[in-house]
Amino acid sequence: MAVYRGKYILHGLKEISPEMERDLDAAYDICMSYKEGFPCEMCGRCCCQPNIVMLPGEVDRVAHAAGVPLHKFVTEYLNRTRDGRLLLKKTNPCAFLGKDRKCRIWKDRPEICDDFPYAVSMFMSRVYIALTDDDADIVEMTDYMDDSWPCTKVIRVSIADKVRKARQSKHLTSDASR
Ligand code: SF4
Numbered sequence: 052m053a054v055y056r057g058k059y060i061l062h063g064l065k066e067i068s069p070e071m072e073r074d075l076d077a078a079y080d081i082c083m084s085y086k087e088g089f090p091c092e093m094c095g096r097c098c099c100q101p102n103i104v105m106l107p108g109e110v111d112r113v114a115h116a117a118g119v120p121l122h123k124f125v126t127e128y129l130n131r132t133r134d135g136r137l138l139l140k141k142t143n144p145c146a147f148l149g150k151d152r153k154c155r156i157w158k159d160r161p162e163i164c165d166d167f168p169y170a171v172s173m174f175m176s177r178v179y180i181a182l183t184d185d186d187a188d189i190v191e192m193t194d195y196m197d198d199s200w201p202c203t204k205v206i207r208v209s210i211a212d213k214v215r216k217a218r219q220s221k222h223l224t225s226d227a228s229r
Protein backbone atom coordinates (compact mmCIF):
# COMPACT_ATOMS: atom_id res chain seq x y z
CA MET A 52 0.00 0.00 0.00
CA ALA A 53 1.43 3.38 -1.03
CA VAL A 54 1.38 6.30 1.41
CA TYR A 55 1.66 9.95 0.34
CA ARG A 56 3.33 12.41 2.73
CA GLY A 57 3.26 9.82 5.51
CA LYS A 58 -0.50 10.05 6.04
CA TYR A 59 -2.57 9.69 2.88
CA ILE A 60 -3.08 5.96 2.31
CA LEU A 61 -3.53 4.98 -1.33
CA HIS A 62 -5.26 1.63 -1.10
CA GLY A 63 -4.50 -0.88 -3.83
CA LEU A 64 -1.35 0.90 -4.99
CA LYS A 65 2.18 -0.35 -4.40
CA GLU A 66 3.90 2.83 -5.49
CA ILE A 67 3.21 6.36 -6.65
CA SER A 68 4.19 7.17 -10.24
CA PRO A 69 5.88 10.52 -10.96
CA GLU A 70 2.79 11.72 -12.85
CA MET A 71 0.54 10.80 -9.95
CA GLU A 72 2.89 12.47 -7.49
CA ARG A 73 2.74 15.68 -9.52
CA ASP A 74 -1.07 15.69 -9.35
CA LEU A 75 -1.01 14.79 -5.66
CA ASP A 76 1.39 17.68 -5.02
CA ALA A 77 -0.96 20.06 -6.86
CA ALA A 78 -3.94 18.78 -4.85
CA TYR A 79 -1.97 19.09 -1.63
CA ASP A 80 -1.02 22.69 -2.48
CA ILE A 81 -4.69 23.55 -2.97
CA CYS A 82 -5.62 21.92 0.35
CA MET A 83 -2.82 23.69 2.22
CA SER A 84 -3.73 27.05 0.65
CA TYR A 85 -6.58 27.09 3.18
CA LYS A 86 -4.24 26.87 6.15
CA GLU A 87 -3.28 30.52 6.18
CA GLY A 88 -6.00 32.68 7.64
CA PHE A 89 -8.05 29.59 8.39
CA PRO A 90 -11.36 30.67 9.97
CA CYS A 91 -11.43 28.22 12.88
CA GLU A 92 -13.76 29.59 15.54
CA MET A 93 -13.02 26.68 17.88
CA CYS A 94 -16.70 25.83 17.89
CA GLY A 95 -15.91 22.17 18.60
CA ARG A 96 -18.31 20.85 15.98
CA CYS A 97 -15.62 18.78 14.24
CA CYS A 98 -14.83 17.20 17.61
CA CYS A 99 -18.15 15.37 17.44
CA GLN A 100 -17.13 13.46 14.31
CA PRO A 101 -16.13 9.78 14.33
CA ASN A 102 -12.89 8.44 12.87
CA ILE A 103 -10.22 10.57 14.53
CA VAL A 104 -7.16 8.83 13.12
CA MET A 105 -3.90 8.86 15.06
CA LEU A 106 -0.51 8.33 13.48
CA PRO A 107 1.68 5.80 15.33
CA GLY A 108 4.32 8.48 15.90
CA GLU A 109 1.95 10.72 17.86
CA VAL A 110 0.45 8.24 20.33
CA ASP A 111 3.09 8.95 22.97
CA ARG A 112 2.66 12.72 22.69
CA VAL A 113 -1.13 12.66 22.88
CA ALA A 114 -1.15 10.18 25.78
CA HIS A 115 1.26 12.41 27.68
CA ALA A 116 -0.80 15.53 26.97
CA ALA A 117 -3.92 13.70 28.15
CA GLY A 118 -2.13 12.69 31.35
CA VAL A 119 -2.86 9.03 30.71
CA PRO A 120 -0.17 6.31 31.03
CA LEU A 121 0.77 4.98 27.59
CA HIS A 122 -0.45 1.38 28.09
CA LYS A 123 -3.77 2.64 29.49
CA PHE A 124 -4.14 5.12 26.64
CA VAL A 125 -3.57 2.40 24.03
CA THR A 126 -6.09 0.00 25.58
CA GLU A 127 -8.75 2.45 26.73
CA TYR A 128 -8.65 5.23 24.15
CA LEU A 129 -7.59 3.58 20.88
CA ASN A 130 -8.98 1.05 18.42
CA ARG A 131 -7.01 -0.58 15.63
CA THR A 132 -8.82 -0.98 12.30
CA ARG A 133 -8.48 -4.03 10.05
CA ASP A 134 -6.05 -2.18 7.81
CA GLY A 135 -3.86 -1.31 10.80
CA ARG A 136 -4.84 2.32 11.40
CA LEU A 137 -5.29 3.70 14.90
CA LEU A 138 -8.52 5.51 15.74
CA LEU A 139 -9.56 7.31 18.89
CA LYS A 140 -12.41 5.23 20.33
CA LYS A 141 -15.71 6.64 19.13
CA THR A 142 -17.26 9.00 21.64
CA ASN A 143 -19.48 11.95 20.89
CA PRO A 144 -17.97 14.39 21.49
CA CYS A 145 -14.30 13.41 21.60
CA ALA A 146 -13.08 12.44 25.07
CA PHE A 147 -10.73 15.44 25.06
CA LEU A 148 -13.31 18.12 24.38
CA GLY A 149 -13.87 20.15 27.54
CA LYS A 150 -17.20 21.37 28.86
CA ASP A 151 -16.32 24.81 27.46
CA ARG A 152 -16.17 23.18 23.97
CA LYS A 153 -12.39 23.71 23.82
CA CYS A 154 -9.89 20.91 23.22
CA ARG A 155 -8.06 20.01 26.45
CA ILE A 156 -4.96 18.85 24.56
CA TRP A 157 -5.00 21.52 21.85
CA LYS A 158 -1.21 21.99 21.53
CA ASP A 159 -0.69 18.25 21.27
CA ARG A 160 -3.87 17.18 19.50
CA PRO A 161 -3.61 14.56 16.71
CA GLU A 162 -2.45 15.90 13.37
CA ILE A 163 -5.78 15.08 11.76
CA CYS A 164 -7.46 17.59 14.09
CA ASP A 165 -5.08 20.27 12.83
CA ASP A 166 -5.72 19.14 9.23
CA PHE A 167 -9.50 19.31 9.47
CA PRO A 168 -11.19 20.14 7.12
CA TYR A 169 -8.74 21.37 4.51
CA ALA A 170 -6.07 18.66 4.53
CA VAL A 171 -7.90 15.54 5.64
CA SER A 172 -7.89 12.64 3.16
CA MET A 173 -11.63 12.92 2.49
CA PHE A 174 -11.11 16.37 0.95
CA MET A 175 -7.61 15.79 -0.44
CA SER A 176 -8.77 12.71 -2.42
CA ARG A 177 -11.62 14.67 -3.98
CA VAL A 178 -9.36 17.55 -5.01
CA TYR A 179 -6.96 15.03 -6.53
CA ILE A 180 -9.76 13.41 -8.56
CA ALA A 181 -10.91 16.85 -9.73
CA LEU A 182 -7.40 17.61 -10.99
CA THR A 183 -7.17 14.34 -12.89
CA ASP A 184 -10.66 14.38 -14.41
CA ASP A 185 -11.88 17.58 -16.07
CA ASP A 186 -15.46 16.31 -15.90
CA ALA A 187 -15.39 15.91 -12.12
CA ASP A 188 -17.49 18.50 -10.33
CA ILE A 189 -15.64 19.47 -7.16
CA VAL A 190 -18.60 21.42 -5.77
CA GLU A 191 -20.82 18.35 -6.04
CA MET A 192 -18.05 16.14 -4.67
CA THR A 193 -17.72 18.30 -1.58
CA ASP A 194 -21.41 18.57 -0.81
CA TYR A 195 -20.79 16.53 2.35
CA MET A 196 -19.33 19.74 3.82
CA ASP A 197 -21.69 21.65 6.05
CA ASP A 198 -22.24 25.21 4.77
CA SER A 199 -23.19 26.37 8.26
CA TRP A 200 -19.72 25.65 9.65
CA PRO A 201 -17.33 28.62 9.26
CA CYS A 202 -14.41 26.54 8.03
CA THR A 203 -16.19 24.34 5.50
CA LYS A 204 -18.21 27.28 4.20
CA VAL A 205 -15.00 29.04 3.15
CA ILE A 206 -13.91 25.96 1.23
CA ARG A 207 -17.26 25.47 -0.48
CA VAL A 208 -17.33 29.00 -1.91
CA SER A 209 -13.77 28.99 -3.22
CA ILE A 210 -12.78 25.46 -4.19
CA ALA A 211 -14.20 25.51 -7.74
CA ASP A 212 -12.04 28.52 -8.63
CA LYS A 213 -8.90 26.98 -7.17
CA VAL A 214 -9.46 23.72 -9.07
CA ARG A 215 -10.16 25.61 -12.31
CA LYS A 216 -6.89 27.55 -12.01
CA ALA A 217 -4.90 24.41 -11.18
CA ARG A 218 -6.39 22.58 -14.18
CA GLN A 219 -5.48 25.50 -16.46
CA SER A 220 -1.93 25.54 -15.17
CA LYS A 221 -1.66 21.75 -15.62
CA HIS A 222 -2.89 21.95 -19.23
CA LEU A 223 -0.51 24.85 -20.01
CA THR A 224 2.43 22.87 -18.60
CA SER A 225 1.57 19.74 -20.57
CA ASP A 226 1.02 21.77 -23.80
CA ALA A 227 4.42 23.44 -23.34
CA SER A 228 6.18 20.11 -22.88
CA ARG A 229 4.87 18.70 -26.19
S1 SF4 B 1 -15.77 22.79 12.88
FE1 SF4 B 1 -14.31 24.10 11.83
S2 SF4 B 1 -14.50 26.10 12.87
FE2 SF4 B 1 -15.36 24.56 14.25
S3 SF4 B 1 -13.63 23.89 15.56
FE3 SF4 B 1 -13.74 22.49 13.81
S4 SF4 B 1 -12.25 23.34 12.34
FE4 SF4 B 1 -12.76 24.99 13.79
Ligand code: SF4
Nearest residue numbers: 098145147148154164
Ligand atom coordinates in the same frame (compact mmCIF):
# COMPACT_ATOMS: atom_id res chain seq x y z
S1 SF4 C 1 -8.35 15.79 20.19
FE1 SF4 C 1 -9.09 17.87 20.57
S2 SF4 C 1 -9.28 18.81 18.54
FE2 SF4 C 1 -9.14 16.59 18.26
S3 SF4 C 1 -11.27 15.86 18.16
FE3 SF4 C 1 -10.58 15.67 20.29
S4 SF4 C 1 -11.20 17.58 21.29
FE4 SF4 C 1 -11.29 17.92 19.08
